[in-house]
Structures are given as structure tokens and as C-alpha cells.
Amino acid sequence: MTEHDVVDAALRHYHHAGPRPDPADLARIRGAVLARTAAARRPARLRGVSVAVAASVVAATTIALWPESPPPAPSATPAGPDAGAEAITAAGSVSATVDLIVRRVANAEPLDLRDGGGYLYTADRSVSVQSATGPDGPAHYVTEDVTERWSVVGEGTAPKLMRLTRGLNARPLTPADAAKLARYGADYTKVTTSTYEPSSHPKLAEAPSPPGLANPTPAYLASLPTDPGGLLAVLRASVDAKGTDADRQVFKAGAALATTTDALLPPGLRVALYQALARVPGVERIPGRVDLAGRPGVAIAHTHDGKRTEIVIDPATSRTLGYRMVTTAALDGMAPGTVVYSVTKNQKIVEHLGDL
Known part of the structure; x- marks a missing residue:
């Protein structure tokens, strides 16, 4: 030939x-x-x-x-070493980090919602520490789950179809845990996939919740204030707690909004959300880079009761990579610094229910 x-x-x-x-x-x-x-x-x-x-x-x-549609616009992120991203990574305080990140918001283009048609496809990949109990105490292992959701674009994030795959890449947390798991005969490496449809899962057949932080529709996102103080007040009004626990809940609510609706956030709201999170008492900047599923980012966090909740942001695009929880003290037999839970998200618009 x-x-x-x-x-x-x-x-x-x-x-x-x-x-x-x-x-x-x-x-x-x-x-x-x-x-x-x-x-x-x-x-x-x-x-x-x-x-x-x-x-x-x-x-x-x-x-x-031979493109079927116009070629994408060139990325606003410069090729080669990114001095701006390096500056963000080197920033030591929350305020300095956020001030630098918001300059990158123009690099995070929201999804084209096609006038409300189609479905929002969201894929979450979570990594968590689980345990099996036996005569020698808990044996910990790390496992990954992938949760896929399809929701009507105009109705928010309430799913109409779900697919859950559990048990991916399961491995012992430590060699000592490996020995315990072997003695217990724990079947922790089994992978299972379940699909939930309205016909088999009554919850999915229900009418979606009213628009709000629990079900952020595009119209609800557009209605939120784009000044940090006003948005922080909305987050505070959504939690039912006081004192330091209220601050933790407010940070978690803001982090959830940032990650759940990341690809839908209008630029002004993204800026306000990051600036609002920086104002929550007790929020700190985690030094250096944080790796989340092979993607480097910078993290801002809030610590409460031995656990630190971190939101991880891409310094090049200002998009949220996801969030994670890390132990700050020995907890349930796990050493300080153990990542007990992390999740990364991917969102896009698809034409039909079940499309990838």
C-alpha cells in the first residue's frame, strides 16, 4: 500500500x-x-x-x-506560561486570590441555553473515604462514584433521569486498612450501575421544586443580586443556623451554588459569588496548588469541627473545578490531612434525555 x-x-x-x-x-x-x-x-x-x-x-x-459550525473563538488565556495563573497561585490571602481570580471571569463562558430547550447534562465524579466494620475496628477504603443527571434546561437542576455508577477504582486508604479489609472479606471493589427514570423512581416524576438555591433555574440565577453584600445576604437567609455553624453553612451554600451551576453562571454573578464567599468569617486561602482529579487549582476554605470544606477554582479560567472536604485533626481513625470527599463536575447542553 x-x-x-x-x-x-x-x-x-x-x-x-x-x-x-x-x-x-x-x-x-x-x-x-x-x-x-x-x-x-x-x-x-x-x-x-x-x-x-x-x-x-x-x-x-x-x-x-470542514466545520459544521463556526470555529470557536480563540481562548482568552495566553499560550505558554501563564503569569496571571502563577500570581493567583502565589497569592496568600483570600482577598488577594479572589481579586486576581475575578479578572479571569471573562475566560469562563456560560453555556448556550438554546432559548431554554434541551437538557442540562451534569456528570459528577466523587471520590470518598468509606469504611467496613469488623472485630479490629473500621477499615477505610477510597472509592469513586459517577452520578449523571439530565434536567430540563428551563426547570433548573432537578433531574428527569439519573444514572449512578458506584465502586470505581476502590482501594484501601492505608496498608493497615488493606490488611483489615482482607481479614474481613469485604467486597468493596464491586462496581454497580443503576439507572433511575420517572417510571421507576416516583421522586423524579414529581414537579420540580420552586426556583431557588435548592433548584437554581437560569431565570433564578439571573434574578440574584450581583453585588457581593446582597448575594451574601441571600446565602445567609437560606441557612437555619447561628454563630460559627451559620458561617460554615453559608460557605457551603455558596460553594454548592458555585459548583452545581458553574457552567450556567453569568459573569457578573460569578464575580459576586466569589467576592461574597471571601467575606464569610473564617474563610482562608489554602497555600499553593490543589490537585482535583488531575487538574490544578487554587482553594479557599472554611474549617469547622475538624473538617475543612474547600472550593477549588481554576486559576486560568475562573471556573470551579469542584470541592473537597479534608480532615484537620485525627478523625475516626483517619490522619489529619485526609481528603475524605471530593467531587468534580462537568456540564453541557444535550438535545435529548439520555444523550451524552
């Missing part, structure tokens, strides 16, 4: 990435790919690898040359 044959086969294999090109376009792209292949020629014994890599490049080339 000649190189022309290999490239033609690759083009035909990937043609579904965009509308079918006409012969003239196909010849032009074939020539460009072959020219790149020749420029990056390897010794004969590696030539097969070079052609295979060229074929994979063709897939991206077809998407770029």
Missing part, C-alpha cells in the same frame, strides 16, 4: 467528522498531509509509525477544515 493509499484510507475513515469534502479539497489536504509526513520523515524502520501518526493527525485536520 502506498502512502497515498494510507492517507486516502484515513481521510475516508474520518470523513464523518465534518461534511464530505469535494475532490479538489481532498487532493489539497492529501498533499498537505504528505508534505508534513515527508518533513517529519523517520528512518525506514520507524516509517510505519510515522504514517500511523500522520493518519491520526488527519482526523483533527478534517474537523478543522
Whole structure:
């Protein structure tokens, strides 16, 4: 098979990435790919690898040359080392961190809600510490769950369909826990997937809750105040607690709003929300970078009763990566600094219920 044959086969294999090109376009792209292949020629014994890599490049080339929609606008984040992100990471106080982050809010484009049509698809990946009990006390293990929800765009985040996968990547928290789990015969690595529909889960068939912090519809988000003091008052009015516990609850309510509706937040509301969180008494900046599911971010947090709740923000885009809970003291046999729970979210608009 000649190189022309290999490239033609690759083009035909990937043609579904965009509308079918006409012969003239196909010849032009074939020539460009072959020219790149020749420029990056390897010794004969590696030539097969070079052609295979060229074929994979063709897939991206077809998407770029025959888009079905206008190409995305270039990212507002500069290429290469990002001095702004480095400054945010180096900031030591909550106020300095938030002041720098809000300058990046323009980089976080909200989702196109398509005039309220379609469904909001939300995928949560949570990592938590669970335990199995036996004669030698609790044995801890780390496990991951993925919760997928489909909700009507105009009705908020109340799901119409849910899929829950439990038990992913389960592993002992420590070697001592591994020994206990083996002795207990705990079946903690079993993976299960359950799907819940209105026909099988009456709760999903109910009318959605009224718009509010518990069910933030796009219209409700648009109605919220975009000044930090006013938004902080809304968060305080939503909790039923006093003193330091009230501050903890307010921070959790704000963190939940930031993560649950991250991709829906208008820029002005995102700015106000971060600034409101920075005003909650007891909020601190966690030094350095925080890694959440392989993504580096900066964290602001509130500590209460031996646990620290952190919201993790992408310093490049100002989007929230998720949140986590960390022990600040020995708790239930776990050492200080143990991440007992973390969750990352992904949101997008899909056309039909169940679409990915």
C-alpha cells in the first residue's frame, strides 16, 4: 500500500467528522498531509509509525477544515506560561486570590441555553473515604462514584433521569486498612450501575421544586443580586443556623451554588459569588496548588469541627473545578490531612434525555 493509499484510507475513515469534502479539497489536504509526513520523515524502520501518526493527525485536520459550525473563538488565556495563573497561585490571602481570580471571569463562558430547550447534562465524579466494620475496628477504603443527571434546561437542576455508577477504582486508604479489609472479606471493589427514570423512581416524576438555591433555574440565577453584600445576604437567609455553624453553612451554600451551576453562571454573578464567599468569617486561602482529579487549582476554605470544606477554582479560567472536604485533626481513625470527599463536575447542553 502506498502512502497515498494510507492517507486516502484515513481521510475516508474520518470523513464523518465534518461534511464530505469535494475532490479538489481532498487532493489539497492529501498533499498537505504528505508534505508534513515527508518533513517529519523517520528512518525506514520507524516509517510505519510515522504514517500511523500522520493518519491520526488527519482526523483533527478534517474537523478543522470542514466545520459544521463556526470555529470557536480563540481562548482568552495566553499560550505558554501563564503569569496571571502563577500570581493567583502565589497569592496568600483570600482577598488577594479572589481579586486576581475575578479578572479571569471573562475566560469562563456560560453555556448556550438554546432559548431554554434541551437538557442540562451534569456528570459528577466523587471520590470518598468509606469504611467496613469488623472485630479490629473500621477499615477505610477510597472509592469513586459517577452520578449523571439530565434536567430540563428551563426547570433548573432537578433531574428527569439519573444514572449512578458506584465502586470505581476502590482501594484501601492505608496498608493497615488493606490488611483489615482482607481479614474481613469485604467486597468493596464491586462496581454497580443503576439507572433511575420517572417510571421507576416516583421522586423524579414529581414537579420540580420552586426556583431557588435548592433548584437554581437560569431565570433564578439571573434574578440574584450581583453585588457581593446582597448575594451574601441571600446565602445567609437560606441557612437555619447561628454563630460559627451559620458561617460554615453559608460557605457551603455558596460553594454548592458555585459548583452545581458553574457552567450556567453569568459573569457578573460569578464575580459576586466569589467576592461574597471571601467575606464569610473564617474563610482562608489554602497555600499553593490543589490537585482535583488531575487538574490544578487554587482553594479557599472554611474549617469547622475538624473538617475543612474547600472550593477549588481554576486559576486560568475562573471556573470551579469542584470541592473537597479534608480532615484537620485525627478523625475516626483517619490522619489529619485526609481528603475524605471530593467531587468534580462537568456540564453541557444535550438535545435529548439520555444523550451524552
